[in-house]
Amino acid sequence: MRYILLFFIFFSSFSGMSQVRNQQFKAWLDSAYKHSIPLITVSEMKDLAKENVFILDAREGEEYDVSHIKNAMHTGYFWFDMRKLYDIPKDAFIVLYCTSGTRAEKIGEKLERAGYKNVYNLYGGIVEWINEGQPVYKTNGVQTSEIHTYNAELAQWVERGAKVH
Numbered sequence: 701m702r703y704i705l706l707f708f709i710f711f712s713s714f715s716g717m718s719q720v721r722n723q724q725f726k727a728w729l730d731s732a733y734k735h736s737i738p739l740i741t742v743s744e745m746k747d748l749a750k751e752n753v754f755i756l757d758a759r760e761g762e763e764y765d766v767s768h769i770k771n772a773m774h775t776g777y778f779w780f781d782m783r784k785l786y787d788i789p790k791d792a793f794i795v796l797y798c799t800s801g802t803r804a805e806k807i808g809e810k811l812e813r814a815g816y817k818n819v820y821n822l823y824g825g826i827v828e829w830i831n832e833g834q835p836v837y838k839t840n841g842v843q844t845s846e847i848h849t850y851n852a853e854l855a856q857w858v859e860r861g862a863k864v865h
Contacts, residue, residue, distance in 0.1 A: 718859060722831075725857040729824060733801060737808035740820040742832045745795055754788050758798040758807040759826075759848070766848035766864050767836035769797065769829060777803045782814055790815045797822035797829070799850040800857070831859045 733739075740748075745755075755772040757764050764774045775784055777798065788794065794816060796804035801821050808819045822829065830836060830847050838844050849855035849865045 721857070721859065725824065725827075728857070729800065733805055733821075737796075737805050737812070737819055737821040739801075739823040740795055741823050742829055742834060745822060746834070748793065748795070751793065753793045753795060756785075756794060756796045756804075756807070758796050758804040759850070763799070763848040763850065765839050767826070767838060767844050767846050769826065770835065770837050772797070775807065777807065780807055780810070782810070785811070788816075791817050793818045793820075795820045795822055797825045799825050799848070799854050800827055801825040827854065827857050830861045831857075833860065836861075 745753075755769055756775045757768050757772040758775055758777050758780070759768075760776055760778065761774065764772075768774070773784075775781075775796075794808075794811065796808050796811075796819065798804040798807075801824060804821045804825060808821050811819045824831070826836065826847060827849070835843050836845075836847060838846075845861045846864050847858055847861040849858055849863050851865055855863045855865055
């Protein structure tokens with residue numbers, strides 16, 4: 701009985717720490733975003749996966765290679781080239797993501813200026829995606845637990861997976 705009580709106390713404190721960290725991450729995101737692009741949650745995006753949606757990864761190549769959301773098209777950030785998107789109709793549903801959503805938001809602004817109408821930013825980026833237990837894949841299509849966190853500051857928000865930066 702004593703061990704059960706200790707386990708419950710440990711699990712409760714761990715769960716409580718996770719909730720605090722999650723609240724801190726959301727507060728950080730709210731201050732980091734300009735809120736210029738509509739946000740979409742992980743659960744909303746999962747529902748869209750059944751529809752015709754274009755998922756764009758606005759991270760750099762080495763980040764994308766470590767892991768990305770299945771069927772995501774790599775666009776990059778520093779070397780973003782609008783010409784890669786010419787085949788995407790202007791009225792298509794587009795979801796952008798990066799590590800946290802800040803770079804994706806800036807690429808989303810460029811897409812809107814170029815005439816794209818249904819552009820969304822994945823709230824919390826790939827960090828939130830993996831924290832919600834969603835799968836990520838290497839370039840060769842193999843599922844992985846690794847997540848490129850861009851830097852140590854963003855790595856602190858990752859609760860699941862193996863951090864790479």
